[in-house]
Amino acid sequence: xxxxxxxxxxxxxTFSLFGVLVLxxxxxxxxxxxxxSVSADRDAMHAQLRSTPMQLYNMHExxxxxxALIHEYTTRQGTVFAVSWxxxxxxxxxxxxxxxxxxxQDAAAAHSRPGxxxxxNVANPDFVAASTGRLRSFRGVAYVPSLVPTGVxxxxxx
Numbered sequence: 102x103x104x105x106x107x108x109x110x111x112x113x114x115t116f117s118l119f120g121v122l123v124l125x126x127x128x129x130x131x132x133x134x135x136x137x138s139v140s141a142d143r144d145a146m147h148a149q150l151r152s153t154p155m156q157l158y159n160m161h162e163x164x165x166x167x168x169a170l171i172h173e174y175t176t177r178q179g180t181v182f183a184v185s186w187x188x189x190x191x192x193x194x195x196x197x198x199x200x201x202x203x204x205x206q207d208a209a210a211a212h213s214r215p216g217x218x219x220x221x222n223v224a225n226p227d228f229v230a231a232s233t234g235r236l237r238s239f240r241g242v243a244y245v246p247s248l249v250p251t252g253v254x255x256x257x258x259x
Contacts, residue, residue, distance in 0.1 A: 131199025183244035
């Protein structure tokens with residue numbers, strides 16, 4: 102294959118640039134991720150961030166212009182152990198769940214039902230999620246049981 106054709110050169114440069122941008126993209130906070138990347142979520146969502154130290158963990162509240170309210174909970178050591186959301190549209194769960202998203206996606210595919218109301222519960226040893234969705238009303242919580250600080254009740258995370 103000759104690489105001298107302008108379209109081929111453009112295609113190679115485009116894919117190379119895309120690869121460099123993907124590899125240099127900032128880390129996004131997600132379950133099991135670092136607390137320092139919570140601000141990257143705020144930037145990605147064009148949202149406001151307010152952090153509140155709680156007794157056993159830190160809560161980071163992200164409010165988007167579209168009306169979504171997302172909480173990211175971090176341990177004192179700075180690890181995201183849970184996320185929760187309330188929004189008129191579903192948030193980017195792949196972004197929030199990180200490596201745990203595949204488990205959620207697999208469960209969603211296995212329990213897919215037609216209709217306007219959707220409820221999904223995932224209870225794996227290393228990932229738990231509960232979500233509901235209706236028109237203009239999506240909410241849920243997800244956490245990694247092994248990362249939840251001792252003494253924290255996940256029922257209190259909203």
